Amino acid sequence: MPKSREEKLWKKLKKLEEKIKESQSRRRRIRSLSSSERESVDDPDPNERPEVIEDTGMFSLMITLYLVGTQQLQDDVLIALGNPSCSDKSYSESIHPEIIWRVENVLTSGLEKDRKNELLKKYLIPNNFALLEAPKLDMELEGLLSDPIKEKDKRIEERQQQLGVALSAVLSCLDNFVKVDPNPAKIEVLTDVARLLSDLHYNDTCTRRKLVAVNLDKNIVKTTESAKRDSFLFGERFNEDVKTANAIKKAAPNILKKSNFTRKMGQTRQSNYTQFKNKENFNAPPQVNRAKQGRGAGINPGTV
Numbered sequence: 001m002p003k004s005r006e007e008k009l010w011k012k013l014k015k016l017e018e019k020i021k022e023s024q025s026r027r028r029r030i031r032s033l034s035s036s037e038r039e040s041v042d043d044p045d046p047n048e049r050p051e052v053i054e055d056t057g058m059f060s061l062m063i064t065l066y067l068v069g070t071q072q073l074q075d076d077v078l079i080a081l082g083n084p085s086c087s088d089k090s091y092s093e094s095i096h097p098e099i100i101w102r103v104e105n106v107l108t109s110g111l112e113k114d115r116k117n118e119l120l121k122k123y124l125i126p127n128n129f130a131l132l133e134a135p136k137l138d139m140e141l142e143g144l145l146s147d148p149i150k151e152k153d154k155r156i157e158e159r160q161q162q163l164g165v166a167l168s169a170v171l172s173c174l175d176n177f178v179k180v181d182p183n184p185a186k187i188e189v190l191t192d193v194a195r196l197l198s199d200l201h202y203n204d205t206c207t208r209r210k211l212v213a214v215n216l217d218k219n220i221v222k223t224t225e226s227a228k229r230d231s232f233l234f235g236e237r238f239n240e241d242v243k244t245a246n247a248i249k250k251a252a253p254n255i256l257k258k259s260n261f262t263r264k265m266g267q268t269r270q271s272n273y274t275q276f277k278n279k280e281n282f283n284a285p286p287q288v289n290r291a292k293q294g295r296g297a298g299i300n301p302g303t304v
Contacts, residue, residue, distance in 0.1 A: 134160035
């Protein structure tokens with residue numbers, strides 16, 4: 001058992017011991033007050049009467065459980081028991097309370113609007129890293145999407161822009177360490193933070209694209225899937241990609257194999273014609289029979 005857990009358990013046992021002793025002391029006082037008159041009559045010398053202390057045995061039991069719990073098991077026994085199904089979360093070392101005090105309120109209540117705007121203006125996007133800015137919605141889509149979709153996209157864009165500003169501050173600090181104080185440990189931490197924030201920035205781009213793609217033609221969606229974002233959500237070539245998707249859609253019948261296409265059309269026409277003829281033959285007698293009946297209709301057998 002780790003040392004920290006032993007210390008916590010020992011503190012709990014000490015508190016329990018104090019509570020038991022306090023309870024026993026309270027019972028002795030009550031018992032002494034209730035029997036004071038009887039003792040004055042029946043027991044002339046109270047010093048000779050032994051003190052009665054009620055022993056609950058609880059503390060002894062807790063000590064025993066503690067000793068059993070801290071007993072180290074052999075390796076083969078631990079292997080037989082297997083790994084625990086759920087383990088406690090791992091935490092790093094504690095940080096200074098003053099740091100926590102300045103951040104925890106933001107985690108629970110958020111930043112005030114004025115303070116947020118002040119911070120967003122304080123840390124600017126580097127002039128050689130425009131991808132940190134949230135991509136704008138392509139102009140071709142502005143008039144096609146509904147207002148609720150555009151409002152939702154705008155909220156995600158604002159959050160993404162705030163992430164970009166936070167990344168700018170981290171990267172500025174990282175750049176300073178690299179140029180002035182190349183401390184490997186600090187550089188590694190800041191680089192990891194930058195990667196995590198960049199992944200969130202990318203996820204917001206994917207979320208916004210999926211939000212818009214629901215309202216687009218599936219051929220256009222397939223064409224723009226591989227397009228990389230730049231200053232716009234679907235890239236600056238979005239208009240050209242749309243034209244390409246429409247051209248492919250129109251040219252699809254000509255791109256298909258003509259033999260297969262013609263064969264399928266011929267089979268369909270032949271099938272329809274056969275079904276029509278079968279229906280006609282079923283409803284009326286054959287044409288030959290109808291002709292014979294027509295020629296003999298005006299002849300009187302008695303005149304032959």
